[in-house]
Amino acid sequence: MDKKSANTVLDVSLFKRLMSFVRPYKKTFVFVLISAVLLSGFSTLSPYLLKVTIDDYITLKDYDGMLVLIALMGITLLLEVVFQFMFIYYANWLGQHVIYDLRNTLYRHMLQFKMAYYDTSAVGRLVTRVVGDVETISGIFSQGLFMIIADLLKMLIVMIVMWSVSWKLSLIVFAILPLVLFATRQFQKAMKTAFDDVRTQVANLNSFVQERISGMSIVQLFGREKLESAAFREINDKHRKAWLKTVWYNSIFFPIAELSTSITIGLLVWFGGLNVIAEASGITLGVIFLFIQLSQMLFRPLRQIADKFNTLQMGMVAVRRVMGILDTDETIPNSGHVSQKEIQGTLAFEEVHFSYKKDEPVLHGISFTIEPGETVAVVGATGAGKSTLINILSRFYEIDSGKVLLDNRSIDQYERSWLRKQIGVVLQDVFLFADSIYNNITLWDASISEEDVIAAAKKIGVHDFISSLPDGYHFNVKERGGMLSTGQRQLIAFLRAYVMQPKILVLDEATSSIDTHAEKLIQKATNEITKGKTSLVIAHRLATVQRADRIVVLDKGEIVESGTHSELLKLEDGYYKNLYEVQFVTASQAV
Numbered sequence: 001m002d003k004k005s006a007n008t009v010l011d012v013s014l015f016k017r018l019m020s021f022v023r024p025y026k027k028t029f030v031f032v033l034i035s036a037v038l039l040s041g042f043s044t045l046s047p048y049l050l051k052v053t054i055d056d057y058i059t060l061k062d063y064d065g066m067l068v069l070i071a072l073m074g075i076t077l078l079l080e081v082v083f084q085f086m087f088i089y090y091a092n093w094l095g096q097h098v099i100y101d102l103r104n105t106l107y108r109h110m111l112q113f114k115m116a117y118y119d120t121s122a123v124g125r126l127v128t129r130v131v132g133d134v135e136t137i138s139g140i141f142s143q144g145l146f147m148i149i150a151d152l153l154k155m156l157i158v159m160i161v162m163w164s165v166s167w168k169l170s171l172i173v174f175a176i177l178p179l180v181l182f183a184t185r186q187f188q189k190a191m192k193t194a195f196d197d198v199r200t201q202v203a204n205l206n207s208f209v210q211e212r213i214s215g216m217s218i219v220q221l222f223g224r225e226k227l228e229s230a231a232f233r234e235i236n237d238k239h240r241k242a243w244l245k246t247v248w249y250n251s252i253f254f255p256i257a258e259l260s261t262s263i264t265i266g267l268l269v270w271f272g273g274l275n276v277i278a279e280a281s282g283i284t285l286g287v288i289f290l291f292i293q294l295s296q297m298l299f300r301p302l303r304q305i306a307d308k309f310n311t312l313q314m315g316m317v318a319v320r321r322v323m324g325i326l327d328t329d330e331t332i333p334n335s336g337h338v339s340q341k342e343i344q345g346t347l348a349f350e351e352v353h354f355s356y357k358k359d360e361p362v363l364h365g366i367s368f369t370i371e372p373g374e375t376v377a378v379v380g381a382t383g384a385g386k387s388t389l390i391n392i393l394s395r396f397y398e399i400d401s402g403k404v405l406l407d408n409r410s411i412d413q414y415e416r417s418w419l420r421k422q423i424g425v426v427l428q429d430v431f432l433f434a435d436s437i438y439n440n441i442t443l444w445d446a447s448i449s450e451e452d453v454i455a456a457a458k459k460i461g462v463h464d465f466i467s468s469l470p471d472g473y474h475f476n477v478k479e480r481g482g483m484l485s486t487g488q489r490q491l492i493a494f495l496r497a498y499v500m501q502p503k504i505l506v507l508d509e510a511t512s513s514i515d516t517h518a519e520k521l522i523q524k525a526t527n528e529i530t531k532g533k534t535s536l537v538i539a540h541r542l543a544t545v546q547r548a549d550r551i552v553v554l555d556k557g558e559i560v561e562s563g564t565h566s567e568l569l570k571l572e573d574g575y576y577k578n579l580y581e582v583q584f585v586t587a588s589q590a591v
Helices: 003-007 012-019 023-058 063-111 115-119 123-165 167-214 216-221 225-277 285-326 386-393 416-421 437-442 450-460 463-467 486-499 516-529 542-547 565-569 575-590
Strands: 347-357 360-370 375-380 401-406 423-426 504-508 534-538 550-555 558-563
Touching: 012 285, 023 063, 023 123, 023 285, 063 123, 063 285, 123 167, 123 285, 167 216, 167 225, 167 285, 216 225, 225 285, 347 386, 360 386, 360 401, 360 534, 360 558, 375 386, 375 542, 375 575, 386 504, 386 534, 416 423, 423 486, 437 450, 437 486, 450 463, 450 486, 450 516, 486 516, 516 542, 550 565, 550 575, 558 565, 558 575, 565 575
Parallel strands: 375 534, 375 550, 423 504, 504 534
Antiparallel strands: 347 360, 347 401, 550 558
């Protein structure tokens, strides 16, 4: 978005995009506008009725007529209260429904982003966009737009009534008005800049706290408490200063506005009083009372409009940030149309080249095939490109060139969501949600019953472990599965993949840091879930390597060797033979 549009009071094009979310509720929108008009009329009618009561009934000592006018004032006040309730309730109702739809749209859009976007985006900032910024947008409807419209209508009606009653007293009020308007405009411009800074500092604060809480173990292990505390104080100080700037502007503006109102009232009483004493025509005691009330009704909305403009501008800043996410095109094209097809499970990589960053290739022409029901283990040193194969197959990233085929059909020809359901993935770093074990296994799929989960758990040998936990399958594992060990989280991931009954399994085995008991359970689970399924295993265990139908050896993004365990061990000075002797045999002896 260009600088000019960012500095305007209201970005029209941006506002139009926001209003597209109002269309489903256009009847409510119109009703709120009508309520604003009626509310402005009734609020102005009450002071005028007071003027009539003073001049035509109290002064003339007409008691019966005064009672009639007081009754009318009571009815007017009642109607004003009713429409004020309608206005406030439905303006907020509309705002909450709009941000409900907007937040759903934003979240759905973010669900489609490729992993490369999340690799380079701060989690705290994204959380701020979805939660904080979207909530701020609701203020456009509840405290911003409609309130400004209502106040402007009220001011217009007040000015018309003033001029029609006494142009002399009106000139006194209108002479002070430009000063208030100028101060309001300057205040609004200053607050726009200040609130931009506030939102930026809030996002920085959220991002910092999110990352440090997630990485608290690293902070404490390396004794960085003092350094991180100092860094937080610096960011928090910037946040404080940003807010204090808004307080400073408020502290200047509102006393000026209040002083202007007081001066206006003083001038009205002085000039009007002189005319009443001199018995000049056109100005009466009731007119003075009317103008005192109307001047307050004129200046008070001006002060409030400045505040409402702040709300509106904060909302528009939030809209700009949210629309920036919606305009982000970081999705992998889902142009595939093949689904609901019974697949055999033949998996092939043909001359696959891939790089996470341009001109920094990770895979160099990878080619190999896995037949239906075959288990292929991929081994290699750290950084060889093993885990990249999983990311490519799951379509987290797009390849630079080559093909990845499933049943002789490119995987981008399959509908993406359907394709991923055919592939069961068990990652080395298992992510669990702060929920029950049962929900972490089914991922809230209502078609998978608890009986199905228990039967699957018994089959792969993890039922006893789950049953031993408090509440069993309903045990809450807390955030990221923090209540479970590494091995236990791995077992839950195996069960999750197993109950989905995928045609293809991709396993990134756990490291050797788990205990012997968990190691045996994982090995049993691996043997069970790979039976009869096309399996691609990133192997870390000697038993898995030996059991595989074929082994693919990667080094620096290239396949250097391929064959069975026994075939590869026969190669003199072979890469796998050296890797086996150094890594797998050593690891086995350590266990």
